Amino acid sequence: MKLKTLVLALGMTSGALMLSACGDKGQQASNEAAAPAEQAAAPATQAAEKQTATEAAQSASAAVGEKVEAAKQAVAEAMTPAIPAQPKPPADKGAEIYGQCVGCHGPTGGGGVGPKLSGQSKDTLASTLKDYKAGKQIGPQTAMMAPIAQGLSDEDIEAVANYIATNFK
Incomplete structure (x- = not known):
């Protein structure tokens, strides 16, 4: 105000x-x-x-x-704090999900702590993940894989199985 x-x-x-300023005293x-x-x-x-x-x-x-x-x-x-550029998310849902698998199965599915996934069919991978999700005992890694698989929807399982089978032959 x-x-x-x-x-x-x-x-x-x-x-x-x-x-x-416009006035002139001489003309008064x-x-x-x-x-x-x-x-x-x-x-x-x-x-x-x-x-x-x-x-x-x-x-x-x-x-x-x-x-x-x-x-x-x-x-x-x-x-406003500068926000660093965020990494571009994968265009493929399966690639996004596989991001949590890399630590054990490797960046190309070649294995490591977990078994080798490359070369397996989509159906085999999806079936194994669904078994883990259902709580079936599959092998020594079941205790580690069951909670991960339980966090995936059936759509997620299909997407990651397709990604692995398509990209890691």
Whole structure:
């Protein structure tokens, strides 16, 4: 509110200065003869001066408002932490799911802690995962694989089995 009052006062002062600069004291004597006509026109002139001052104040207020908004935006941008670029997610749901398998089965399904998956058919892989999900004892890795398989939907199992069979031959 104080800013609007200041801008309005600034605009009115600017208007008054412009009006006083337009007058010439050397012509004051010749203007005295026209004083009655000017007095008759004074209310209209004053109304025009007020409108001009109001327009100037509004224009100044708008300019200040734009600068304030730009400053607010700059501060907000400076305060927002930079978010590092996120890795692009796999386009294939099976590839996304296989991301949790890499640690044990290797980046190409060649094995490691877990058995080799490469070269197995989609049906064999899906069947084994469904057995783990059902809680069947398959081998020494069942205790590790059962909770992982239980977290997968049937759609997820099909997707990861297809991904492995297609990409790791």
